[in-house]
Amino acid sequence: MLDSGGYELVRDIEPGEAVFITNAGRMYSRQCSTSTQLSPCSFEYVYLARPDSTMSGISVYDTRLRMGEKLAHKVERELGVDEIDVVMPIPDSARPAAMQLAETLGIPYREGFYKNRYVGRTFIMPGQKARKKSVRQKLNALPSEFEGKNVLLVDDSIVRGTTSKEIVEMARWAGAKKVFFASAAPPVRYPHVYGINMPTRGELVASARTVEEVCSVIGADALIYQDVDDLFDAITQGSDVTSLDMSCFTGEYVTGTVTPEYLAWLETSQTS
16 A cells, blocks of 8 residues: 555565664664464454555455455355345445445445544444444435345444444434345454454453344344354465464464453453
8 A cells, every 4th residue: 555655565574573774764674583473463354454455465455355255155045135135335444345245146236324534443432432423423324225125234344233233223214124234254252452452352242142142232134244264265365374363253362372361351451
């Protein structure tokens, strides 16, 4: 994404490597660990990274297209194509997945939600009240795209469920007959402790709930999640990457240092 600024990619920084660049432009590099493994964060590809980014040789945009294709096959198995009139993304990061899902299933793709560019990412906002209020400020539904239709909404992921619940309500208010919801990521069941603000299991809507229970919480007529294996394949396909941090989906932390005691401490000391 830095191409437009005239920058040139030299190489990726290696796992365990530290790079320091002085004010004079001189670069110093040192390998700080002799035992390393490249394990990119899967959630970067799902949501956080810009779609025009390439990380560890993997195109984020292409990854999201593959996520949509794999999710389409699961939607076809669990819901069926005849039930769906239109596919709509929750802007913006879910757009590539929704486009590819619609194309794979041969269902019309529509843009039913429009985004206020001056509202930030809702899932990292401090406090449930602020997150809930910001969803209504962030998105506006276009009734002519919803009226009398069975709508499949596609989002990149479901974290706390606040955004998803509000969006389903907005779709119904705009006139949707049925609202189905598909997540391009698997259920987020565990805290992400490597820098993303998802600190406690109690705040994660899927942590102690089945898919059916999450569906009931967000008020959808059906809910389809991406499978963990399909997400792994969507990200790593065609690359040399053999390991991903998927801890928020699987509970397996790549550093091997995240203990139940540490997670318990997080839950008692941090609430976002």
